[in-house]
Amino acid sequence: MPEKRILLKNCGIIDPRDINAYVAHDGFKAWEKARHALTPDEVVAEIDTSGLRGRGGAGFPCGLKWKLARQEAADEKFLICNADEGEVGAFKDRHLLQHDPFSLIEGIAIAAYAIGAQKAYIYLRAEYHYLSAGLKNAIDQTRQKGCLEELNITIQEGAGAYICGEESALMDSIEGKRGEARFRPPFPPSQGLWGKPTIINNVETLANIPPIILNGSQWFREIGTAQSKGTKLFSVSGDVAKPGVYELALGSPLKELVVDLAGAQDIKMVQVGGATGGIIPASMITTPLAYETVLGSGAVTVFDASREVLDFVYRTMEFLAEESCGKCTPCREGTEAMMEIIGRLTTGDGKQEDIQAIEDLSQTMMLSSLCGLGQAASIPVLDTLKYFRNDYENRIRQSVFLRSLRGQL
């Protein structure tokens, strides 16, 4: 199956600065349809039936989330577009913001109409400040066209913190606090920003809304697998000839993406889903990309045979330790401890007991961390232990041998 360009259909084709170019390519037709031909409840039902799931990493059913917020009686509701894209290896939201901001604005307009929000925020990571002028231009032009009469959209810029991509930390950041994950429940659709019902959706999730409304949920359901409908954007980088953003129907084999499209050779392993994503060894390269298997936010990093597994695991843990918000102990201390143990293995000071210690610590972090960062931090460690245990054991054997030479056994 070749690329299937639904979300990317305008990228590189139309001028992202000009609303007329967007309108000429069916722009705002979905918004017209939603506003004039459908009630908010019907829009929510259409998205629910489509089977669209969140593209930000967690994969929560979008329609279900909207239904929960729609049901809430409140004087104020909020919609937040998550444009924090801090995941290592992820850049597909940047690509959409850069090349097709109007699709996002249209998706936001429809989503706000559906859940009954009068105010929307686009939380843009500070590293993407250079995109904010283009985004603001798109909002202004849309307003001038009369498509944003009942909705106020604000671009809220972050200040450099990976954890602010986590939805509850993101809300704290908008409220003017340190971005730290919150205890849940309550969940945002009932009590979110300032305690009001709030829907937080990823850029790509919202960009999916116009084509679904325009073409209908049945059209969307025909693409993908049982649990994973539609197409997905993938950010491919690492050891590939052609890094970039690709769009494939969900369920497509990983091989098609990294070998056929991106031109990878001599693959050792692929990480799917960013720093906390799962590891696929070369032997499993035909694994389908879907929520049922591996997906996350669609960050795909390819490692060829020249790469050292332990160096990769160490750097990943260093990232997570740096970006842990520090609110809960298993993650704050666990990522540091993990880094220390893996650091010891990479520098040749490993002990046989270290593998057991890593496995025990992983279990604790997974079970007792407050948010996804700590809960998923050990996935790359456990996956590499599963597929590349020899790399760990060889390092330990070397360490033991080196120490014996030094008389330090």
Next chain:
Amino acid sequence: MNTLQEQTLLSRREQASLLAKLKEAQKEFGYVPREFMAETARALGLPIGAVYGMTTFYSFLSTRPLGKYVIRICKSIPCCMQNAAMIIDSVAAEIGITPGQNTADGRFSFELTNCIGACDMAPAMLLNDELHGHLSPGKIAEILKACK
């Protein structure tokens, strides 16, 4: 709206403006000065610790003065795989400082950062707000020379 509602709305707006205020200070002074933190805390009715805590939490806010040009080289895995280490060395060689330092003339600050979402153009960096990708030592020399 009754007055209580108005008041909560007001204090909500004020606290929500904190991050923007700190970012403005960062832009104007090149860091968030102590006095600014104290003043802002007083104005918003927040403990100074809350304002200090904000400033140290976010990597784009700084309690030490930064130079006119802030160089942020990406050190995450996809950039590392495309030889980010060599770029870090070439920046150090060009301006004579290591990550975490400022040049004596106050022109440059040199920082390392985690992924900036440009891995398709690795190795990449931000120079203030501007993105530069596909870096090479030659390109670094050229870019830094243009910083007056």
